Each structure stands twice: as structure tokens, then as C-alpha cells.
Amino acid sequence: MKPLPADPKDTPGRVEPPGPGGPIDRSRAGVVLIVDDVPDNLAVLHDALDEAGYTVLVATDGASALRRAAETDPDIVLLDAVMPGIDGFEVARRLKAGPETAHIPIVFMTGLTDTEHVLAAFDAGGVDYVTKPIRPPEVLARMAAHMQAARQARQARNALDAYGHATIALRVGAGRAQLVWQTPLARQWLPAYFDTVPDEVPAALLDWLRAAEQGREVRPLTLARGARQLVCTLQGRTVDEDWLVVLREVSDAATVEATMLAFRLTLRESEVLYWVAKGKTNRDIGDILGSSPATVKKHLERVYEKLGVETRTAAAALAMQKVRALNPG
Template sequence: MLTDSQHSPRVLIVDDVPDNLAVLHDALDESGYTVLVALDGESALQRAAQAQPDIVLLDAMMPGMDGFEVARRLKANPATSHIPIIFMTGLTDTEHLVAALAAGGVDYVTKPIKPKEVLARMQVHMQGARQVRQSRHALDAFGYASITVRASDGRLMWQTPLARELLAHYFGGPATHASQTPAPVLAWLREHLPAAREQHVEPPRLVVESGARRLSFSLHQQLGGEDNTAEADDWLIVMREVSDAALIDSLALAFKLTAREAEVLYWVIQGKINRDIGDILGASPATVKKHLERIFAKLGVETRTSAAGMALGRMRALHPQWEI
């Protein structure tokens, strides 16, 4: 029995028959769960999105929106797609049980409901879901965000809080509220899937730039098949952002440059021409040229190649982990 109410897991029971709710509610409450209830599909979707339960017990046959549709919508929403769903059904025909699993359920129990059986099934699936959730949020804690993408239709099945912030910055706010993967990321994934599937070759990273910030995408692994919580077409992608603001500051200190001169030298190291640097910094190529002349004087060099070489040597000495 669970005793710590502050950390007690939350379960959402969805059933249009109050008597069914009462039986389960009492058994789960006595076992230390925080119990949420919904009498119809629309209420279930709202409660799940707001309360983020650890597991959902879902009646398959309900008037209006049935349990199969509720499950499909929960799985289509990145905010609730990770929640395990156990179907409660009086239907034992194989086609109905297959439909329950196809809609996103991880398991099912048959009516009349036996509370002890439900509790045992819940423990199994909640433990697996908790481990997955903890590992994903651990990535965030160390600066590695993660997303799960369904390659077939491009749906964004899961994103950690850090991933949501990064996608908003690099691809715009609306993309983070939709369930669709940003187009460049999906194109990269689909391009390299044949090699990943057939040859188990890790594809080259996708790198997206935003000023001095870079976001890299690495294909981590294919999901599904082991715990039945994801389809085999779902792929876990790990994201890592690198900001070179500290490098720009180091350039300024090392060579006694102004902040703008350090930015210009940074982009020279990156191989950008004056026109590109001007576009990035919001300046004209002529202004960039004047900054370069002052940089050459301070570094005691005459060409951008020499300036880049000197700066690279200093950066690698100060930041051994840094790569262009």
C-alpha cells in the first residue's frame, strides 16, 4: 500500500457507469492512489491533459466518443501520448481486443472488473512508463533534450520540456503546440532511415543554426516491440544545443577585441564571407570589412586566413572540447 500522498501516483478512470467507477475508486483509494474520474470521452481528454495521470483505466464501450477514439486522441497528443492506457472491456472477441491495442492500449482487463487484477496490471505498466519518463527527464537535466517521432506520418509523439523550448526557438512557436515534427527534422530522419533500419548505421547529425547557437539532432534508437508502448515506426531523437557565446567572449578577452569585433572573428572562423556575416549581424559588408581591418591590426596579421588560424589555435587551447 502506498502511504506518501504527496507522491502517490494518479490514475484516471473513464467509465460512463457510476457503479463501475465506485468499485474501482474505493479499491485504488485504499491502495494509496490519487483517483480522478471522467464519465465520457471529452471529459477524459480534458482531465488527462490537465492532470497528467500516471495511467488511464479506460472503458472501451461508451456512448458518444468510445474508448478506442479516446485512446487514439490521447496518443496523438504529445502532452498525453506517454500515458499508459489499460482498457476495461466486456468484449472478449479477438477483433475487439486487437482494436484496443491498436488504438494505443498497453493492456486490457475484462468485466466484471476484479480490483486486485487491475492493481497488478497497473503496477507492471506504471513501472515501465516511470522508468522511461525518468530517463527522458534525466536527459533534460544534463542538457540533452529528446523527442519521439513517428516516421510514417511525421507525428511528434513525445517531447521533453527542454525539447519544447528548443523547437520553439529554432522552428517557431506554433510548431511546439502542434503534433507535427518540424519539416527539416522529418526530412533528415526519412532520408537516413533505410541505413538505420537495414544496416544499423547511425546517420550523420542534423545541425540547425540560430546565430551563435547550434542545435544538433542524433538518431538514438528505434522504439516499440519490447514494452508495447510505442510502434516500431517510432524513433527516439536526442537533441543537444551548443551556444558559442562563451567562445565569443573568450575571443574578445584573448585579443582585446570589442564585442562586435569578436563576433565578426567568430564567423570568420566559421568560414563565412563578409556578406554572410553582415546578414547574420544585421550590418553591411562594408561595416564588416572595417571591423576586420581593426581585427587584423590587433592580431598583427594581414589576411582573414591568418586571423582565423590564430583564433582557432587560441580557442582550442582554451576550449579543448570545442569543434567548428
């Protein structure tokens, strides 16, 4: 048996160097993170997985396991249940609580075969478990099945992004909501439109979902940023009773550009005119564009002057007439 290197860099292409910038060979059978505080267990699994064509990452405690999973996005985690400090059950719960790592299948490795410990492994988010002493052929067989299912799910989610439809799954509890998973495009759009930090469930989205939880009919939720809008549509519930929401971005940038060129407006003046035509008040427009109502009023006064009109209604009508003339289809 080959000794497990003290420094992961001693095995180029097999064990990823520590730190977020280390290269990972993803051209092999898959990337596996093994988490165990016993060097002999790590060595046995490392050799077997390496021979089977996997890229192997290792962690010897719960904290480093969480860090490495977040940095490297492994295809699967083989997780020791009993470790000092943060044990395997808590590591699994934290991985499943994070939208960026929730999709990673977790196979527990444990010498605890009592029913309560097996149930604890599944309750923490594990998809399977193997008992110690570890038998590598059994581990490889179980891994292959779970990795295939996880890859198919990930490909389906990424396909939605490719067609401009981002997707999120949310779990709504009594006191809070959790993002169970989200596609990469959703992770980009949510903070941009809701002014929240990544992975946080926006309050407006939560209120919208709570209405659905109460059995009320909910219309699509729409948010605007300039001439762009994010439309959130409720698609129902998953088999896990999580809410599935599809996000779609709609842009009227072409309309804004058309009125800007036709009336020689600035971009901000054209945006203000666009939202006036949509029936928004100065306060609404200020909220959308990140300006004060007084600033919107000044832009609108310049728009009136350039269009040769005196009222909001006349400005909106002229704008819509010009856009229809420029885009007769």
C-alpha cells in the same frame, strides 16, 4: 460504498479540482485518471483506488478525459471503451498521438470481449484491458505492473536530459512524421532551433530522417543560433521501429566573449566574427543571427576597422590567433 462527489472539490486530496491550476497529491501511490460515463462504475473504482492509496481523477466523457490528461499528466488511465461522443478507442488514439501524453499507459475497461474489440483496444494504444463487471483487485494488480514499467521508462528519459542529451522518438510514415515521445529538454530545444511550434516535426529533421529511411548514410544534423549549436545524432531504431534521435547543445559562447573583450567588439560584432572564422558567408550569418546580409556586412565593416584589417581572411586569422592565445589549453 461512499458516494462519488458531484463536485470533485468535495474530496480534498483525493480527487483533483477541475481546471489546470488544481493541486494534485503526487506523494501517494500514484495518480490515476478514471474515464467512464457510468457513475456507479466510477464510484466502485474510486473507492477501491482511494483505499489503496492512489490519488484519483475522474472524467465522464472523452473530451474532458483528453483535457484532464493533458493538464495533469496521470501515471495511468483507466478508460471505458464505449462512451457517447468521443469513444474510448478514439481517446486512446489521441492520447498516444500527443508527445506529452503518449507515455501514459492506458488500461481499457470494456464489456466487449469479442476478439475484434480486444484487438481494437490494443491497436488504439492500450497496454491491457479488464472486462466488466469490474473486479477492483484485478484492476489494482494490472495497474501496478504497467505503472512500474512506465515510471522506469520516464526516469530513463529524464536521466538523459540531466546529462544534457535530450532525446526524441519519431515515427515516419508515407505522408507525415509523428513525434512519438520526447524528453522535456527536447521539447524546449526543437522549437527554439527549428522555429516550429511545440510538438511539430520540423521539415529539416524530416528530410534528414527520410534520407536514413532510404538507406543512405547520414551525418549528424547541426543547426545554429548565435554561438550555440544543436547537434542531432541518429541512434538507430527502437523495438517499435521508431527512429531514436539524441540532441546535444554545443555552445561557443566563451569564444564569442573572448573575442568581444579582446577587440572591444559588441556582442553582435563578435558573433559575426565568430561565424566568419567558421567560413560562413554574409547570407549564412544573416540566417543564423536573424539579420539581413546587408546588416551583417555593416557589422563586418566595423569589425575590420576595430581589428585593423581589410579582408575576411585576415579578420578570421586574427580572431583565431587571439582565442588560442587566451585559451592555450
